[in-house]
Amino acid sequence: MPSVLPDGEPVPDDGSLPASALAGAAGRPLGFYLHVPYCATRCGYCDFNTYTASELRGPGGALASRDTYAAHLIEEIRLARKVLGDDPRAVRTVFVGGGTPTLLPAADLVRVLGALRDEFGLAPDAEITTEANPESVDPRYLAELREGGFNRVSFGMQSARQHVLKILDRTHTPGRPEACVAEARAAGFEHVNLDLIYGTPGESDDDWRASLEAALGAGPDHVSAYALIVEEGTQLARRIRRGEIPATDDDVHADRYLIADEAFRAAGLTWYEVSNWATTEAARCLHNEMYWRGADWWGAGPGAHSHVGGVRWWNVKHPGAYAQALVEGRSPGAGRELLTDEDRRVERILLELRLREGAPLALLRPDGLAAADRALGEGLLEAAPFEDGRAVLTLRGRLLADGVVRDLVD
Numbered sequence: 001m002p003s004v005l006p007d008g009e010p011v012p013d014d015g016s017l018p019a020s021a022l023a024g025a026a027g028r029p030l031g032f033y034l035h036v037p038y039c040a041t042r043c044g045y046c047d048f049n050t051y052t053a054s055e056l057r058g059p060g061g062a063l064a065s066r067d068t069y070a071a072h073l074i075e076e077i078r079l080a081r082k083v084l085g086d087d088p089r090a091v092r093t094v095f096v097g098g099g100t101p102t103l104l105p106a107a108d109l110v111r112v113l114g115a116l117r118d119e120f121g122l123a124p125d126a127e128i129t130t131e132a133n134p135e136s137v138d139p140r141y142l143a144e145l146r147e148g149g150f151n152r153v154s155f156g157m158q159s160a161r162q163h164v165l166k167i168l169d170r171t172h173t174p175g176r177p178e179a180c181v182a183e184a185r186a187a188g189f190e191h192v193n194l195d196l197i198y199g200t201p202g203e204s205d206d207d208w209r210a211s212l213e214a215a216l217g218a219g220p221d222h223v224s225a226y227a228l229i230v231e232e233g234t235q236l237a238r239r240i241r242r243g244e245i246p247a248t249d250d251d252v253h254a255d256r257y258l259i260a261d262e263a264f265r266a267a268g269l270t271w272y273e274v275s276n277w278a279t280t281e282a283a284r285c286l287h288n289e290m291y292w293r294g295a296d297w298w299g300a301g302p303g304a305h306s307h308v309g310g311v312r313w314w315n316v317k318h319p320g321a322y323a324q325a326l327v328e329g330r331s332p333g334a335g336r337e338l339l340t341d342e343d344r345r346v347e348r349i350l351l352e353l354r355l356r357e358g359a360p361l362a363l364l365r366p367d368g369l370a371a372a373d374r375a376l377g378e379g380l381l382e383a384a385p386f387e388d389g390r391a392v393l394t395l396r397g398r399l400l401a402d403g404v405v406r407d408l409v410d
Contacts, residue, residue: 011333035301
């Protein structure tokens with residue numbers, strides 16, 4: 001969740017949506033994102049809407065307590081049921097993110113999942129994921145999650161090198177994420193992801209290869225690898241600006257991406273989104289695919305974003321203000337926007353082009369089609385899908401994805 005919310009029109013106190021947003025809803029999948037904004041410490045690179053205990057002291061702190069947070073999420077789930085009315089859809093995906101969701105007791109996460117089951121029902125093949133920090137779980141905790149209905153877990157590994165973790169302000173010890181994968185498997189989790197970050201100041205190619213080797217050696221069926229983005233206002237940005245640590249340039253990011261893709265392919269993982277690789281189609285993160293394909297999802301929690309039928313809205317940021325709104329029977333929504341047909345066309349290109357299946361050329365206007373022809377000639381798009389009416393990025397195209405997208409949306 002970004003720390004700065006966009007502008008938008010007010011959200012009605014009852015959270016009601018325009019009739020147009022609910023039209024045809026039964027034909028679209030529905031997911032839920034549940035944001036848990038708590039962290040034990042703040043990572044220097046993080047720009048998400050998260051809070052440590054010391055940051056929640058003062059006005060609104062009591063309402064922002066972790067002890068009562070599950071109850072507030074459940075209240076928003078009940079609000080969602082009222083807003084969506086007689087919508088018959090069972091929930092297809094649930095993703096609990098943060099922050100560090102596993103700072104809450106496992107029983108709280110299971111209780112919130114139970115509220116979704118009671119209010120909406122869960123699809124028989126529902127994908128139910130939680131993120132977890134390696135130091136915040138143990139075998140008993142993971143077993144309780146699995147018993148409670150979670151079937152996918154994502155661990156924040158980031159790196160296998162201690163000096164890289166130190167730059168990122170990550171508190172887990174090298175080797176712990178790999179042990180977590182084994183513990184999750186023993187608890188019955190079929191699908192396990194590891195998150196990696198490349199391009200950290202001070203990281204070498206050999207450091208990155210060691211992280212890849214450690215991650216793949218643990219046997220996850222899904223790996224996400226993201227280039228480090230230095231966000232303004234973070235501690236990491238301030239350290240780079242003061243010259244304490246060096247910045248990493250785009251060429252280094254590109255080299256690390258190529259190293260990663262080669263390692264993943266050799267280990268039997270295939271890319272299905274620019275930053276994500278999986279062993280099988282079943283191992284893909286369906287929840288994230290729903291984002292990339294413009295499906296419906298309800299984001300519960302402070303700062304969480306939602307989208308239903310072309311209406312996007314976002315909640316107030318602070319956990320205390322979020323809880324106060326729910327206590328008073330109001331929607332915690334801070335603002336919303338109604339997407340135009342042009343907005344949705346552009347977003348489809350932006351998001352679907354990142355996927356292995358690509359974006360339909362039919363979405364492109366004449367200038368965009370001309371740009372697609374140039375990209376094909378430059379080896380940025382694959383030839384066979386292009387002939388079938390789809391723009392699919394090559395490996396080189398993935399390295400330059402942002403530029404390709406900018407040209408195609410014209």
